Amino acid sequence: MEEQICEIRNLGLHYQRGGRAVLKGLSLSFHKGEILGIRGENGAGKSTMMKLLYGMYPIDSGEIIVKGQSMGKLDPKLAIQHGIGMVHQEFMLVNDLTVLENVILGFEPKKGLQIDFDKARKEIQHFIDQYNMEIQLDKKVSQISVGEAQRVEIIKTLMRGADIIILDEPTAVLTPQETKKLFEILNNLKKEQKSLVFISHKLNEVMEISDRISVMRQGLHMGIVSKEETSPLDLTKKMIGREVFLHIDKTYEKAGKKILDVQDVWIPSQKESSKIRGLSLHVNEGEIVGIAGIDGNGQSELIEAITGLRPVEKGHIFLDGKEITNLSPKKVREVGLAHIPEDRNTRGLNRTMSIEENLVAVEVDKAPFSRGMVMNTAAMDRHSEEMVKRFDIRPTDYKLPTSSLSGGNAQKVVVAREVSMNKKLLVAAQPTRGVDIGAIESIQKTLEEAKKNGAGVLLVSTELEEITSLSDRIIVIHEGPITGELSAGEANENNLGLLM
Numbered sequence: 001m002e003e004q005i006c007e008i009r010n011l012g013l014h015y016q017r018g019g020r021a022v023l024k025g026l027s028l029s030f031h032k033g034e035i036l037g038i039r040g041e042n043g044a045g046k047s048t049m050m051k052l053l054y055g056m057y058p059i060d061s062g063e064i065i066v067k068g069q070s071m072g073k074l075d076p077k078l079a080i081q082h083g084i085g086m087v088h089q090e091f092m093l094v095n096d097l098t099v100l101e102n103v104i105l106g107f108e109p110k111k112g113l114q115i116d117f118d119k120a121r122k123e124i125q126h127f128i129d130q131y132n133m134e135i136q137l138d139k140k141v142s143q144i145s146v147g148e149a150q151r152v153e154i155i156k157t158l159m160r161g162a163d164i165i166i167l168d169e170p171t172a173v174l175t176p177q178e179t180k181k182l183f184e185i186l187n188n189l190k191k192e193q194k195s196l197v198f199i200s201h202k203l204n205e206v207m208e209i210s211d212r213i214s215v216m217r218q219g220l221h222m223g224i225v226s227k228e229e230t231s232p233l234d235l236t237k238k239m240i241g242r243e244v245f246l247h248i249d250k251t252y253e254k255a256g257k258k259i260l261d262v263q264d265v266w267i268p269s270q271k272e273s274s275k276i277r278g279l280s281l282h283v284n285e286g287e288i289v290g291i292a293g294i295d296g297n298g299q300s301e302l303i304e305a306i307t308g309l310r311p312v313e314k315g316h317i318f319l320d321g322k323e324i325t326n327l328s329p330k331k332v333r334e335v336g337l338a339h340i341p342e343d344r345n346t347r348g349l350n351r352t353m354s355i356e357e358n359l360v361a362v363e364v365d366k367a368p369f370s371r372g373m374v375m376n377t378a379a380m381d382r383h384s385e386e387m388v389k390r391f392d393i394r395p396t397d398y399k400l401p402t403s404s405l406s407g408g409n410a411q412k413v414v415v416a417r418e419v420s421m422n423k424k425l426l427v428a429a430q431p432t433r434g435v436d437i438g439a440i441e442s443i444q445k446t447l448e449e450a451k452k453n454g455a456g457v458l459l460v461s462t463e464l465e466e467i468t469s470l471s472d473r474i475i476v477i478h479e480g481p482i483t484g485e486l487s488a489g490e491a492n493e494n495n496l497g498l499l500m
Contacts, residue, residue: 002031005195006053006084006164011062013048022048024219026062030164033193035186037200037210037227039239041436044216046199047089047406050166054086055079066164077106085162087153089169089199089407090345095142100124102141103156127155131185143270147178147295154182165189166197169407171205183209201408201436203232215239236437255472256285259336259425259456260306265315267305269298275480276301278315283425283456288447290471291460293500298480299460300342303429306458307339308332309347320424333362336424340414340431342460344407348414355398355405356384359417387416392442408435412442419446426450429460444470464496476500 011026023045030036040046051057053064055074064071066082079086093102100117103124109116121137128135133151141149150170157165167186171179186196186209200206206213207227215222215238222238260283267276276298283289291299304310306317308329317325319335333339341347349358360369360380368379384398391412395404402410415431428447432440447470451457461467467474474491476484476499484499 002034004029005032005067006030007065008049008053009063009065011049011052011064012060013052013057014060022219023052026216026219026221028214028221028224030195030197031212032195033190034211035190035196035198035209037198037206037213038216039200039203039206039213039235040216041218041239041408041438044239044436045219046216047168049216050086050168050197050199053079053164054084054166080160080162083163084166085157085160085164086166087157087168087170091141091149091153093141093149093152096140098138098140099135099144099148099152100137102152103137103159107160123159124155127158131181139270145271145296145300151178158185162194164195164197166199168199169201170198171200171202179205201440203235203437206235207232239437255287256454258282259285259320260458261316261318262302262306263316263318265302265305265317266313267298267301267310268313269301269480271296276305277480279477279480279482280315281475281482283458285424285456286451286454287472288451288457288459288470290467290474291458291477292464292467292474292496293462293477295462297500298477299429302477303339303342303427303458303460306332307337307341307427333423338418338421338423338426340418340426340428342429342433344411344414349402349410351401351403351410353402355388355393355400355402355413356380358402358413359384359387359398362417363421383420387413387420391416391446392438408439411435412439415443415446419450422453423455425456425458427458427460430462431459432461432463432466468492468496 007029009027011023013023026045026049038046048057052059055076055078058073064074066084071082094105097105100121104120109119111119124137127133133155135148135151135155136144141152154170171182186198190196198206198209210227212224212226213230213235214224215235217239262279262281264278264280265276266278269275279302281289291302293299301310305312308324308327308331312325316323319332319337322335324332324335345351350361360383363369369376387393388396388398393409393412393416402413405413418426426447431447432443435443444466447457447459459467459470468488468491472488474486474488474496475482476496478500486495
């Protein structure tokens with residue numbers, strides 16, 4: 001029988017507002033030398049449970065026992081001392097510090113009274129070389145890609161040598177190759193009798209890496225099974241309570257006029273491999289154009305240039321026949337653009353504001369949300385209630401701060417706001433990153449509906465299955481330039497992978 005290293009007994013937690021239960025009498029055990037997969041919809045309580053274990057939230061009821069010792073009050077420092085480490089879904093990094101400074105923050109090696117940066121660099125470089133992490137230690141976090149930031153988080157936890165390692169959506173921003181390497185790392189840690197908790201919305205990954213799989217639904221533990229005793233269909237039914245269909249019935253009506261026209265643009269980047277040099281593409285009304293490529297190959301720079309967030313050195317960008325090159329994001333939106341950004345926390349949301357405020361933020365100064373200088377709160381309430389219901393945002397209380405939402409529900413707020421504006425062009429960057437299978441189904445259908453309603457959709461995703469299932473045309477970018485363009489009928493994972 002496996003040796004138990006940690007146990008959660010009858011754990012409970014409630015939101016302060018309204019006393020709504022987040023976790024209800026949850027009990028779960030963790031074994032040495034195993035990988036435990038955690039599945040559940042956004043808002044089911046997966047990340048909340050792990051943050052309780054890591055000491056980020058105080059528990060209302062129940063008990064956490066680590067290595068036979070009841071923890072009582074936990075905080076992250078005490079959790080680390082007891083061998084608990086966590087790789088967070090939302091990055092816990094300081095943008096103005098370098099990668100090196102972030103990795104050692106709070107655990108700085110000393111030489112006398114000074115920080116021994118040479119020793120730190122050698123220790124971190126060991127992990128970089130061993131796992132081929134491709135991390136730039138002297139760059140500020142604000143200057144690196146989302147994928148690189150995730151790798152920094154992974155190295156931080158590995159360096160602390162925890163016995164219990166919680167990984168919350170660790171592959172959300174990794175390429176297939178990086179995911180494969182990560183799985184090698186996790187299996188090596190498992191051989192060393194580490195206890196690993198793997199939270200992921202990617203069902204195939206949970207089935208591949210886990211020994212046992214726990215399913216949660218609306219704060220309740222729905223059961224735990226060994227990988228051999230279950231199937232993807234059974235896990236989905238336990239998680240959502242119904243079958244989920246990710247097949248999109250694409251419409252192939254003739255596309256309309258050119259809505260986005262990118263002509264021979266040159267876009268700067270802090271990384272040589274992400275510089276855009278002389279790139280041209282277009283999107284028509286009523287079609288979805290997918291941009292495929294390994295994360296960090298210029299997709300982010302291209303999207304930022306189109307949306308007014310990054311300057312264009314040369315070339316021209318036209319939206320609905322009007323030039324938008326180097327216009328401000330506000331003016332670009334006024335011409336007819338909606339934007340689902342790849343990082344919802346940096347550019348998609350103000351987490352300190354309410355769900356309602358975020359839902360109306362882009363057009364709060366326009367009718368029906370305002371009348372001159374006066375806010376129309378009744379119209380805001382009606383719109384928010386409709387959006388919460390239509391997009392299944394949980395909890396449904398739109399007066400709550402957005403910081404109270406899980407990652408997937410926060411993403412639903414961004415999608416709801418941008419799609420509801422019915423703009424001529426929808427730019428969707430990683431729209432389903434870090435969301436559960438039910439939300440993926442909803443968001444993908446929403447993009448298809450936007451296309452059916454006549455919008456042009458520019459879709460950027462590192463998920464090849466998403467690109468191939470939604471796109472009418474697929475453009476592949478590698479280290480800045482376009483390496484190929486395929487129709488939906490021509491594209492498959494093999495020829496796309498070669499172009500990538």
